[in-house]
Amino acid sequence: MKNYLIIGASDGIGLSLAQMLKSENHITGTYFSKDPAVLPNGIDYLHFDILNGDLQVDHLPEKIDGLVYCPGAIDLKPVSRISQDEVLEDLKLQVVGAFATVQKVLPLLKKSEQASIVFISTVAVQKGFSFHSKVAMSKGALEGLTHALSAELAPTIRVNCVAPSLTNTSLAGRLLNTPEKVEAHGKTHPLGRVGEPEDIAEAIAFLLSDASSWVTGQVIHVDGGKSTIN
Numbered sequence: 001m002k003n004y005l006i007i008g009a010s011d012g013i014g015l016s017l018a019q020m021l022k023s024e025n026h027i028t029g030t031y032f033s034k035d036p037a038v039l040p041n042g043i044d045y046l047h048f049d050i051l052n053g054d055l056q057v058d059h060l061p062e063k064i065d066g067l068v069y070c071p072g073a074i075d076l077k078p079v080s081r082i083s084q085d086e087v088l089e090d091l092k093l094q095v096v097g098a099f100a101t102v103q104k105v106l107p108l109l110k111k112s113e114q115a116s117i118v119f120i121s122t123v124a125v126q127k128g129f130s131f132h133s134k135v136a137m138s139k140g141a142l143e144g145l146t147h148a149l150s151a152e153l154a155p156t157i158r159v160n161c162v163a164p165s166l167t168n169t170s171l172a173g174r175l176l177n178t179p180e181k182v183e184a185h186g187k188t189h190p191l192g193r194v195g196e197p198e199d200i201a202e203a204i205a206f207l208l209s210d211a212s213s214w215v216t217g218q219v220i221h222v223d224g225g226k227s228t229i230n
């Protein structure tokens with residue numbers, strides 16, 4: 001049984017991952033805005049706001065075998081309508097928060113014989129899309145952090161990133177809130193549909209597991225072919 005910490009395990013990809021792993025592992029998951037009463041059983045939940053709080057390390061197991069950082073944002077706007085403060089806030093949520101969490105949890109990860117860190121990027125780093133400058137900047141920095149940390153923390157801690165395209169979660173709600181939008185966005189992907197949280201969670205579960213013990217420093221594109229196929 002491994003100990004996994006999932007930051008943002010109360011919705012979307014993080015929740016799907018926690019549900020997938022909980023029968024065979026100990027999962028500590030964090031929630032931010034959800035009512036704790038609606039959270040599923042079998043996961044040890046802690047409240048955590050990366051923008052205004054400190055992760056309570058005393059509530060974590062002594063050793064952590066895997067860390068996944070899920071908080072993110074999709075706020076699409078033309079460049080002329082984005083303030084520098086908004087850029088800084090986005091960086092704080094999507095990448096400084098990931099960095100700070102790794103710093104905080106590193107002593108616990110170092111107690112594992114083979115630990116794994118997984119970040120979540122976006123297809124919008126590999127491929128340019130209009131109105132995506134804010135998210136592309138933040139996630140591009142996260143991919144840089146993946147490469148740097150994978151070098152620094154080898155050979156005992158592996159660091160990888162999964163880069164999804166549009167995935168059917170609350171975060172993407174405004175883009176996918178009618179069947180017509182789901183179908184139209186699906187058609188823009190070579191595999192003919194948008195992602196489901198489980199599609200991304202499966203890739204993260206692989207990167208956490210010993211099945212990927214020779215994989216580090218990678219950005220794995222789980223995107224229905226969107227990043228590379230016309």
Ligand SMILES: NC(=O)c1ccc[n+]([C@@H]2O[C@H](COP(=O)([O-])OP(=O)(O)OC[C@H]3O[C@@H](n4cnc5c(N)ncnc54)[C@H](OP(=O)(O)O)[C@@H]3O)[C@@H](O)[C@H]2O)c1
Nearest residue numbers: 008009010011012013032033034049050072166167169171
């Ligand atoms: N969905 C997509 O189309 C898509 C595409 C590409 C990349 N991604 C990336 O995938 C990752 C997961 O996205 P998702 O779609 O699963 O999102 P989601 O369904 O909105 O889930 C986000 C999770 O992060 C938590 N969270 C939000 N703000 C937080 C904060 N300030 N402090 C701590 N935790 C916070 C949420 O907690 P509460 O629910 O309790 O508020 C929730 O558990 C993100 O990094 C996103 O950028 C998503």
